[in-house]
Amino acid sequence: MAATEDGPMAGADLPSLEDMQHWTGVLGRAQQMMLEYATRQMQRAAEVDPKTLSETAMPSADQLPAMFAGLSSMTLNPERLIQAQSDFWEDSVKLWTRFLNPGDGEQEGEEAPKPKDRRFVAPQWQSNPVFDMIRQSYLMIADHMLRSVDTIDGVDPKQKEQARFATQQFVDAMSPSNFALTNPQVLEKAIETKGESFLNGLEHMLADLDKGQLTHTDSSAFALGENIATTPGKVIKETPLYQLIQYEPTTKKVCETPLVIFPPWINRFYILDLNEKKSFIRWAVAQGITVFVVSWKSADSSMADVVQDDYVVRGQVDAIDTVRKLLDVPSVNTIGYCVAGTTLAMTLAYLAAKGEADKVESATFFTAQVDFTEAGDLQLFIDETQAKLIEQLGEGEGYLDGRYMAATFNLLRGRDLIWNYVVSNYLLGEDYPAFDLLHWNGDTTNLPAKWHRNYLNDFYRDNKLATPGGLSVDDVPIDLTSVETSAYVQAGREDHIAPPESVWKITEHFKGPLRFVLAGSGHIAGVVNPPDAKKYQYWTNKKGADSLAGFIAGAKETPGSWWPDWLDWLEGHAGKKVDAKGPRKPGKGKLKALEDAPGSYVKTR
Template structure:
């Protein structure tokens, strides 16, 4: 490439990086292409326009009847929409505002769906952005229209609004502070306190070996592979809801990866580096510590589960038989139905995002947080604004909320490969994905699999997670649990209002479509953790004495107490 060409490319990248800082990483070109695609097609469809005009006329008729006090057909919010739960929304002008808003939502949902000729990706973008724009003008966002806000202001003689202003000022000062904000619950003190030792460290990870809590343990250790898009201690929160602590108490030897928080020096780290220097390095360490005759239960969460599935397929290809079982927690292997996160995965958007990451060597944590907040703007943006600034309520962070503040970055090369090869091209599911320069297949994994999907997951929708059964015909136990991407996994015994469904698929069984599966699986109350622990025990040997901590002769000596050092990188 000539110097002039490189200079031109550098100029384009610098411009896109500057634009990304203003738009939160969203490509305006991608949005413009989507809306142009929709507008041109709907402009050429008079029949669709007539259908929409008819619906608008019917809505205006119903709203007029409501305004004049005549009987009308009300619309109800979606079950997950809690903005209008307060009884004050059911009467007077507030009730009219709700009906007008719900009818506008329905109109634009109809207008931006099923428009013939519009590409599926562009249609999803248009529908999503229309919904986002409507959410901005929802009547609940305006204090003068919100009966709950007015009632509390009256009951407190305006103190709730004054406190809301104080909260807003405090948040503005906090946002302008360039220093990293302290966490309400500190790792190693309030969370991530299960006893253990760091027994291995490289440039990518620290491997923690947790101390035994029982006199004897199952001979097969457990390796936990968390996602590096988050800190590992989502699985080791407070003692009562720590998955690590629970597994140790059930008589298992547990190891967990704590990923390094990437900086600019890691810009060229690849997805295969995460397999080679991550999961494989951890497996080598565990083999040295527990013995080459001990197979390993491998567990992966979210992106860590996707990496684990790649690792397991690579090991199967290479005849590496160290795995006893594989557990995937809310982890996708087929990305054709990857939920609303696909909205940000188009060629135009990824080209723009590549340039944004190129300028700094990583994807900033705030850019990722902004994308996830947009997926659930009602819960994570607008309802928080109403609660904190209009109702004057203070935050009372729990362990999960505190962990959510402890965001991480993503290396430039790895994240680009992950989005393009998995999300955009679906190479893993379609047999094109290469590991160590050679193709792999998920069908080659022949160890028992325990797969978790969660009912309200916006990151890894359970029907997407379920698709593994179309890619692997082996022994798969699929569990669908209540909750979302985080709360469904952190579902400890004794947690109220929890339930799950479970069915086993044995080799030779016919495939069951997801909706039929959901109706066939029996619903059980409580946590899925005990069932998983029993499943692991059934695939384990007779308990033995706990292994030593580390293997100094093999180069795996204790390097310090858990939770290690990488967890504190912010």
Template sequence: MSGNKKEKAALPSLQSLMAEQNPLQMQVLMTTLALANTESQALISDVLMGSGPVGTMAQGDPMGAGEAFRAVGMNLAQNPAALMRANMELMRGWMGLWNEMTQEALGAEPAPETDKRFSDPEWQTNPGFKFIRKAYEVNTKWLMGLADHATDLPENLHLRTKFFTQQLTDIMSPTNYLGTNPQALRAFMESGGESVLNGIRLARADVKKAGGKLHISQTDETPFEIGENIATAPGKVVFRNDLIELIQYAPTQETVYSRPLLIFPPWINKFYILDLREENSMIRWLVDKGLTVFVVSWRSADDVTKDYTWDDYSKNGVYAAVEAALQASGAKKLNAVGYCIGGTLLSGTLAHMAANGDDRVNSATFFASQSDFELAGDLRVFTDGPGRSYIDSLIEKSGGVMPGAMMYETFNWLRPIDLVWRYVIDQYMLGKSPRPFDLLYWNADQTNIPGKVHQRYLKDCYYDNKLSKGEFELLGETVDLKNVTIPVMVQASRDDHICPFESVYRTATVFGGDTKFVLSSSGHIAGVVNHPDAKKYQHWTGGKITETGAEWLETAQEAPGSWWPYWWDWLKPKSGAKKKAVQPKDMGLGAAPGTYVKVRLQHIKLPLK
């Protein structure tokens, strides 16, 4: 901590940098800065006019942000007391700001900075930048609280207002603009303007790469090759149909447990997040424990699969993979894992199996997966009427497919500070070329989704919550998760912005058998993929299953490090007796990681309308 403070204190101030310039140099720099700032403003406009949620507001507002804002405005107009309270909060915020600035001018100790966007020392030491930051914070707090003052506002409009207000306040952060970002101005002064000029070159390269539309590069993808330096666990493809490839991994032990483990990853991303590098590979860790591990690799939707339905994913995905894994391993039962939407599909299929006396799945584990969507978070913005209509229009324009590029944009805009504006600043303002990072390579390696599958997910699961209510239809039957009586473990991540902790916790209450719940720290990816050797984060176990996750956490025990060993202690006795290990059979389908995983979005031509 002290080292960071020393490093920040050593940074030259903007005043000292300006004092070092002679008048002619200063005039040239200021002229260049004015031109660069104009280009920067245009660049921000290009970012906002993209496919993110805010961009839709400039494209006819198909997601109904204007409707939500109008509802709040009309509500407050009809409730003068609430409007007065909101404005009093704004007034108190500004009075507090003036008082704070006055006290610090008299020598009082400034408050510590907690927002990482404002970590540059100029935000604390330069009175002008400090005032800009504090004013932004006061106005942001007031804007974010307006919807809460509106009484009797429908829940969907309240959620939509909060979501779009958050997007707008994030956009307005002074760090996003060259003229009010001291870090960018310092880099500009130190480089003689080269930082911004290089940033413009990077922006134009991103526009060219995306065929005329700005697509922010988060990483240098050139060093990575699937099967060569990522997704390298050895194995064979032992089954293939038009929807999935089933990969069986080679054993590393002389004996293995008789019941294999079959993993259903999400089809929104590719499976190799579970085998990104040797040192953090969950697949390798499980194989080293003596398990025969199978993983489903989903096909990115194209002309062959674009009309597939949820039933097709259950029949040709879950059922087909279970049958093929048992046949390849010689086992009669297996343990299953579902990650994110792969878990949603698995839970419904398990209910269908239970209703038909199919007991081939011995236990199920769910990673960051929802079967109850009552508290599903910000993604619900995309599931009410305007949100689904917007998604429907995208699918129609893309020939019946939900484009992976749009999914990528959506998930980025759920965390815009980290996944959008950070890269706008680092690359386009500071002029830093993106660095190679395997996790971001995986994050950008998106897949297309059959439109019918995505539409049903949004309506029947997110909006109507039919799966948890026992109203979901699958393969011609209405399925009830209470019929799933096999042992279940549900894992959630405390800071997950895609599948929130409380939402995943509700999933732990919907099954009919013995269910364990484990909570990890971190988010949707790092909370799940946390190798024990990394000795990172912590997890919580042993709480009493009650109505809310907060109540569960009060009775849970915290332990350091990864949650995987806790899971293994639960899974091991369910994995059967030991037997001699055998290598995966060569079915003539190729080696792991298979062929479907290597198909990138640019390889698929959609019949755009």
């Protein structure tokens, strides 16, 4: 049955009875899902003690980071503000002129340039005049909002960067691609699937609200020890802080000097053992290296008093001594990734101060920082207000829920790690991909609250490690300039967590021989880049340099993975070849096997 020609639906067919029944059913199922979710929340609230509930509530407005709270004290530069307003008016007129006169000024047959912004690459954003106008208006306003930060006066550089970061988060959140009614793909998908995409997205969103964390991937697709973290090995030691894993040799001969890897304790160690093709651990074993990995314990109430000293002495030094005694070798080679690299630098200085530097033959640093003067956007989160919030979050049990750190790191790349998945998971209702790296990214680790608070204050806020004697470990002053251990320092060119400018600064403190390598990509892909993948590139500079800019200016680019370069360097510190037998096999020495790798600590939630 057709609508009347002059009615509001002229030219359109009225929905059939079957269609109306279907959409009524869709709305009914949506209401049922939301009702069930609300019921679960009320049941949980009834089971929680009111005092505990108030302690774990979301922070109030006065507890928000200074990047938001401090904006009210900023003043605007009148001249730049007038110019900004003039520019905005001029661009607005141009935009409306293009909208009212489409194609004006373009050559016949000339195609409009395709947008570079991935949020708007779908052809609907350009082919439909209304959505094209929405897109262009948003981009223009977003650009002017970000440029308006330059009109702010009377603040220090950090406050200005906080304002810029806060503005960027706001404009990313307000993108029309993030809302169903202003995203043509979402509307088309809902109609095409007769509302099923809407129901799938709602189910995803309610599930994430239940667990308090944004889901990036299908977690059911991965199982530790089955299709991730599968390199054969045994747990040979367990302490209240870590498990020590020794991996099974795959070559008849191995290097005399073993390798001890310290992954960051803010993440699970298996980032270095994702699968057979990506695993750095499996690859290193295949090169004839006896590999040990520390698997840190996810913090619980028993770790309320754990501090940095514990990770240095009762963590890294203890693991180094354990491996030395097990294999009866004078020294070990080491790797420290991210924050564990920061601690490894402290370990080297601690051993040097005690006259025991020869326990470590060499140290490799993956995207690690020791001087935090150029530590990137994470510095914007460090202020007194944020410190108080972290203290409140860690009260009671003595540890910080890993979901807090995950949200912080996601916020650093909000467009890619938050809003991209809001669109795909919630608005489009797409199925989660089976992606091991994203699975690892969401596998959060709890942190000792006292240690985490001190770490942010001592390193990011006060930069004490960069000052000789600024920090002490078990009453031993730490001086990085006393470190003469051979070092291999890797940085990621696009790293947003440990910027290469910040990683470079390690070269300004250590006094021993050092090789600096700049790898393509970022904090994870720049490290986990196996040679067979033939991806990215890396840069080296034999002449040396006084700055990162100088290093890059005279650097040689090599296609592919930097792992072989590291292996060539490590061979100079690996010693002679010995038979892979006795204590070189997990559980065959003085330390017996406790369980199969990857162990139980990595599975603790």
